[in-house]
Amino acid sequence: VVILITGGASGLGESITRKLAADPANTVHFTYHRSAEAAEEITSAFPNTKAWQVDFGDAAGIAQFISSIPGMDPDVLVNNALTGYVQNHFHKLEPAVFVSSFATNVMPAVQITQAVIRLFRKKKSGRIITILTSYLVNTPPIGLSEYVANKAYLLSLSKSWAVENAAFKITSNCVSPSIMLTGLTGDMDDRLKELAVQSHPLRQLLPTEEVAGSVHFLVHASSHINGINLIINAAENVI
Numbered sequence: 001v002v003i004l005i006t007g008g009a010s011g012l013g014e015s016i017t018r019k020l021a022a023d024p025a026n027t028v029h030f031t032y033h034r035s036a037e038a039a040e041e042i043t044s045a046f047p048n049t050k051a052w053q054v055d056f057g058d059a060a061g062i063a064q065f066i067s068s069i070p071g072m073d074p075d076v077l078v079n080n081a082l083t084g085y086v087q088n089h090f091h092k093l094e095p096a097v098f099v100s101s102f103a104t105n106v107m108p109a110v111q112i113t114q115a116v117i118r119l120f121r122k123k124k125s126g127r128i129i130t131i132l133t134s135y136l137v138n139t140p141p142i143g144l145s146e147y148v149a150n151k152a153y154l155l156s157l158s159k160s161w162a163v164e165n166a167a168f169k170i171t172s173n174c175v176s177p178s179i180m181l182t183g184l185t186g187d188m189d190d191r192l193k194e195l196a197v198q199s200h201p202l203r204q205l206l207p208t209e210e211v212a213g214s215v216h217f218l219v220h221a222s223s224h225i226n227g228i229n230l231i232i233n234a235a236e237n238v239i
């Protein structure tokens with residue numbers, strides 16, 4: 001199986017890359033932005049991986065990367081990369097923040113998924129897996145409105161991808177994890193981390209490896225599992 005994962009050298013993406021690359025029958029292409037060193041460690045540990053440097057803030061770089069996708073001929077796409085978020089109350093966010101976040105977090109996933117679906121339809125097979133957030137179903141945290149809204153947009157797209165391409169044996173599913181310790185949450189202060197652990201039903205935050213296991217499941221799942229959003233939140237705050 002040939003897999004393409006965005007943001008696959010660090011954070012959750014690194015766990016997914018390593019999990020999928022552990023199977024020598026797979027070839028894993030992954031993008032990275034700043035984590036050049038980590039990308040090199042992965043490619044030397046796993047000869048069945050290839051790293052591509054892409055900045056989702058650079059339109060020309062994205063276009064160039066997309067032109068390489070037919071050569072990779074992927075069977076699976078994992079939309080994982082996130083360029084970050086500005087944490088603030090909705091009413092305090094500059095309108096430009098919404099536009100730039102949409103441009104760097106949603107549009108690259110749109111463009112890469114379009115390129116991949118065109119290939120998948122020719123092959124009459126394919127798997128699209130998009131990483132969202134459990135905040136979509138739980139009470140959204142204060143200060144993350146644009147982040148959660150962009151994830152809701154991707155959830156909606158993922159369902160359309162599923163419906164439009166089911167007859168081509170292409171599936172599109174999402175994985176929505178609760179908080180994990182990665183670069184994204186690294187600068188959270190220790191008090192907030194401790195609060196997150198205490199309010200977690202298992203008194204332990206979700207390890208990235210667990211989420212990688214779910215992605216692995218969806219890579220190999222049948223075409224009957226399509227259009228779902230797998231929420232991994234240990235029943236925290238179920239509504």
Ligand SMILES: NC(=O)c1ccc[n+]([C@@H]2O[C@H](COP(=O)([O-])OP(=O)(O)OC[C@H]3O[C@@H](n4cnc5c(N)ncnc54)[C@H](OP(=O)(O)O)[C@@H]3O)[C@@H](O)[C@H]2O)c1
Nearest residue numbers: 007011012032033034035056081082083179180182183184
């Ligand atoms: N951490 C959590 O609590 C949590 C919870 C729910 C969902 N998620 C989701 O999980 C996914 C992975 O996030 P994470 O927690 O692993 O965060 P992270 O450690 O910040 O990783 C983000 C990934 O995106 C890549 N990236 C950042 N800026 C980029 C740019 N300008 N162009 C291209 N790629 C860029 C990074 O690559 P480099 O390192 O190479 O720069 C990195 O691999 C995201 O979709 C996030 O929304 C995270």
